Amino acid sequence: MAVLEARKLTKYFGGLAAVKDVDFQVHENEIFGIIGPNGAGKTTLFNLITGALTPSSGEVLYRGRRISGLRPSRTVKMGVCRTHQVVKPFHKMTVLENVLVGVYFGLSGLRSPARARARAMEILEFVGLGERADAPASSLTIGNQKLLEIARAWATQPELLLLDEVCGGLTPTETARTLELMRKIRDRGVTILYIEHNMRAVMGVCDRIMVLNYGQKIAEGTAEEVSTDPAVIEAYLGKTFSA
């Protein structure tokens, strides 16, 4: 059974269809990439899956259960968590406390403060922010704030993780590190949905890729299939990549 399935998912803003009749399935333990030009509806799709927005029509099923329309906190409790394209750290809290929120309120929701702290520290070490644990989140660079986004989301113990441009603004080295982190997360049995404009990253890490354009799906397949699809080249990649 598909982990995640969207059926005729549609979202209108006024007259504009940001997402239109999109169908797709994501399978257990894969990294599923979503690419497309700016404004294609990728972030909107995430918002529809996690409940930040309710669809105009269509539905999203998670392991066969409908999750579209639920509040985000409910979807987290079902094992679905996301990061934000524009990072939203709790500025005045420390890095550790940011992660604690995820630990406390995630899927299994630890209650013992001592164990929660230990777990949060473990996660920070895992993503490489261990040293900044007691720094206020606002003092992190954008790059580290993106890592913090991942750490917090990871702290909720998701089975399906939605990552929105987590490599945007990172150097190639840092990007490589983040991709490595993603693979490690996947190796722990997590399914990942991944939006990114960095083609090198997307092509390198994704098992399958879906391409959106003007809210509609125009292609789906492996990195190779997608990058050679003329419609995708026309709409998104341009000539450099087709080489």
Next chain:
Amino acid sequence: GAQEPAGSETDSGAEPAEGPQEILIGTVLPLTGKESRIGNYQLDGYELAIEQWNEKGGIYVKEFDRRIPIRLISYDDETDQAKTVSLTERLVTVDNVTALLGGYTTTLVFAQSVVPEKYGVPYVNGGGAATKIYDRGFKYVFGTLSPIEILAKTEMDFLKEQIDAGNLPKPSTIVLLWENTSHGKDFQAGVRAKVEEYPDYFEILLDESFELHASDFSALLNKVNSLEADLFLVDAHLPDYILMHRQYTEKGMYHKFITYGARGPDPAAKDALGAATDYVAAAVWWTPDLPYPQVQQFNQDFMEFTERKYGEAKPPQWYAAVTYEAARALFTAIEQAGTLDRDAIRDALDNLVLEPSILPGQRLTFSDSGQALNPFVVVQNMPGGETVIIYPEDAKTGEPVVPVPAK
């Protein structure tokens, strides 16, 4: 707080011959805030009474066989209930006053009067007229304001007379508006009682309440306007009276008889409304025009007092007259009790007959509930700023103009 409790009778046993240097009397009034204007009028009444007694050397207390001067401690509650209670507590427990004079507006009197009852301190007020204040079975609470129901009934009796005289149609239709307070409710009850008593004289078209200190009456007045009633009977406090009547006049409205309950001749209203107050009638606890000699004397004393206090002589208004009487009642009771024992003073108040009083009827007593039951007089504003007493017959200083001339 580290005051010598001079007026305390608790140490009287220790030093029998001497007695206290002063008799401490406390009052909490709204000296700032919404009701501050009247709070200050009322304070004038208390202060004048105290000044007059202190000129004589104070209150003669038989127990000590000498006159003891009075000192007033007054606090400002800013027209706030919680504060009025706190400050009254303070007067009783910290300042240790012998007796209390009351505050102003029904709700504040309601709230503060619990305190004297709690501690058994005699309390006389000139600022609360609602019968419910005196319904509670309290033993230490007295008031010089007669019930508002009587006010309404007096006006209705006057109107019945006018209908009988053919000055008003029979039946006369009524628009009855009252502020949503116990003051207003008592007024409504009085009017309704008389309407039932004389069914073929009156007919009520609209009977509605409005919020105290409202910000706008135009919508309500629109509704009134469409009814074309004969009589416009309203019970309101001063600010609402001014606002409502101003909007009434702006709209060019007309009724054959207009009253705002106890308000009408107030100089503040005349200043604010000008000629618009002409022919407005009111039933009042007191007016300086009462044709009694003691009232003339009081008027003169009061003018001199305000001249001294404010540098400007002000004619007295009923607010000051009733508090003046409240203070006189209290001091007389102390004198009659012959001691500063609070229970003795209370008993003296219970049996008090203050004669001659400056109030209508010239005699002040407190009923079993503690409230005075003096009659009211009906007055009407005349063009040129003059106000005359038009009812009852024996106090009349002029002829009523009913119906009111149309503009």
Next chain:
Amino acid sequence: MTDLLSVTVSGLLLAGLYATMSYGLTMIYGVMKIINLSQAGTFMLAAYVAFTLFTYLGLDPMLSLVIIVPAFFLFGMLLQRLFVSRVPLANTPTLPSLLLLFGIWLVLQNLAYMIWTGDDRSILTSYTYSTINFLGLQLSFTRVMVFLIGLLALFALQAFLTRTYTGKAIRALTQNRPACMLVGIDVDRIAMLAFGIGVAFDALAGTLMSLLYAFTPAFGNTFMLKAFVIIVLGGLQNYYGVAIGALVLALVESWAVMFMPASLQPAIAYTLLVIVLVLMPRGITGLLEGRRTV
């Protein structure tokens, strides 16, 4: 029928005043994300200034607007410079800003008690009670004038905000402060200007109210609460929205009294407020637009 008509017309006239007293709040909210809790103080102060000018110099309040409005414009700028500019800005009204302005209101109110005492004051002009006949309806001359001045103010404001660069800068500052700094807008100056304009509008409203109502130093807070309701109805920072909100409130209030006791009238505004907030969280004008979270 004529009842309904006259009630409606007087509701309409009231709406003019309601709108005038809400622009200042909107302007200041928009630019600084501050709810100006001292607004009632300005209403009251302006009324007293009008009263003083009228009583001692015999100046008609409508004429004295020429003095009062600019004076309060300066006063507002001063307030902003000395106090408001010192609280940190945020995207939503912060508690400190609310408290600061609440404190200023208390101070103004109590200064007024010291200067003018707690007596009820009102202004009685030669035309206070005159009426004009319009389509068979007796309308109070003062109210018609107040309505017209309010309308004029709306158009002037709208033109200023959409036509001039300064006006546009004010709107821009409403939305994003760093961006304004980057395109070369002197944000401190604009904020000061906006606060000044807001207070000047409040003073305009206060002066007009002095023609209609009696006032004490406590005057103004019920009107301020109504202004809140109105700007929420209108979507908080939308000037057309304010006009619509004022109209809705004034009409609902006027009509409702025909069906329910007048003592419930004050509850109308608040109930309307809650209903609108719950059903249309972005106000009436918010029905027309949506915003995104990335």
Next chain:
Amino acid sequence: MIGLASAENTPRPVTLLLILVIIALVSLPFVGVNPYILHLGFLTFLYVSLSSAWNILGGFAGQVSFGYSAFFGLGAYATGILWNAGVNPYLTLPVGALLALAFSLLVGYPCFRLSGPYFAIATIGIGEAMRVIMLNLGDITGGASGLTMPTTGGFSKTPSYLSALLLMIAVLLLVNYIRNSRIGLALLAIKEDQDAAEALGVPTIRYKLLAHGLGAIIVGIAGGLYAQYMFYIEPNNVFGFNLSISLLLMPVIGGLATLWGPVLGAIVFVVIQDTLMASFPHLHLLTYGLLLVVIVLFEPDGLMGLFGRLARFLRSRYAEGQARAPSGEQSL
């Protein structure tokens, strides 16, 4: 930053001191102090409870409400009405608390979907609407003429004093628990960024309702105690806007989202009110206004902020001294 991650506990000597203070406060009525002290004590405990109650939602979760007087009024009227009907006044307190709780959920549910200023403004509306409606329910509330309580049972202050003290202790323990638990973390996260909190699994609406409901229960009980103490209640007062404002001023003056801030704020509030009102009637509100302006401009974190600053200053002086001292070992 919030004392949660560092799992900071109140040090032993402080706990002991607190216990001593409580014993002293409990014994006050029995050593024959001036009833006015008990009066001030009652008010202080009541205000501390109210102020701490507001702090739960307003301070920790950052949801500024101007409508808490509704809970107070409901509590006061529940007590007033039932007491008049012959119910023991102490048994009425849970009723008032439940009523307030029910009302908090009823208004909270729609209002918590609103953000920022909308929520604050909605609470003004709800508070005032409640006041006006209660004013018009004359048959139940006595309308503007208010409700008087049976005064037959005597006027001893001690029971009220002790109940208020008990309420205050319970509230402080509750706030202390919240502060150190995941509830506190959730509330702070909501204050910082509601969307992000929600996306991390914090059921934001439920937590806001929880905070609102806890506050409502406390304020409701306090309202009941107030009615018992005052013997007279009236809608314009117990449902008044002024009351809502006072509730919010206290934690602000003291320091938001802290345990002791609201306590300090309430004490200052009662003391200022008492001394200024009696000695300088005309200056009271003026002083209040000025105080507010000064606090906002110079010490936004309230008195707690001021103390914090003082403590840091002293510590740095101390550290300096240590550094200069020959043994020179610095503590962490």
Next chain:
Amino acid sequence: MLELKELEVAYGEVQAIWGIDLEVPEGKIITLVGSNGAGKSTTLRTISGLLTPMRGSITFLGEEIGGKKPHEIVARGIAHIPEARQLWPDMTVYENLELGAYSNHARAHRDKTIQWVFELFPRLAERRHQKAGTLSGGEQQMCAIGRGLMARPRLLMLDEPSLGLAPMLVEDVFRIVREINSEGVTILLVEQNIVNALSTADWAYVMETGKIIMEGPGRELLDDPHIRGAYLGV
């Protein structure tokens, strides 16, 4: 044209820039590259007056501008397109652009500049009446660049203009940067897309943890082993 000397900047108590020297000659494209948190954005923010330098000097056309207010700096011809876009979300795209020409010298050319911006970004022309807050991330980036151009700057500073843009548009952005430069505008470009940035720039500075560690002609740096190792992951 622009010269930084021993500049030091701090956020509160945290120092972010530790004494950098940097020169932007008239008419050139200068790029500032470096890893996350190196202090690139901080440098730009200080130049445009959003931050005040702690020490050191900033001279523009021979005049000291360190510590001046942002609007005074814009008036001298420096435009800054910030990292986080910073649009006016409730104003239309058109109004956003229009306000970009706020300073006096830009106002005169407003209509002409808008036409030019629309030619550069046809998508913006399409969305001219949409509120900026409802644009997609990439559209917002275009709008921000367009707004910066509206100021008709002599020195244009771009902070990661390719961030969040589709690959096709990334190419476009660098093409546009060159185009703008060829019309006589001096460019100071901050980028993480090092390949593109270095190949576009005349001269490049490499920043790490608040210091400049290397400088040189862009294409030369591209071949530098350190750069290749640290940033290109080769």
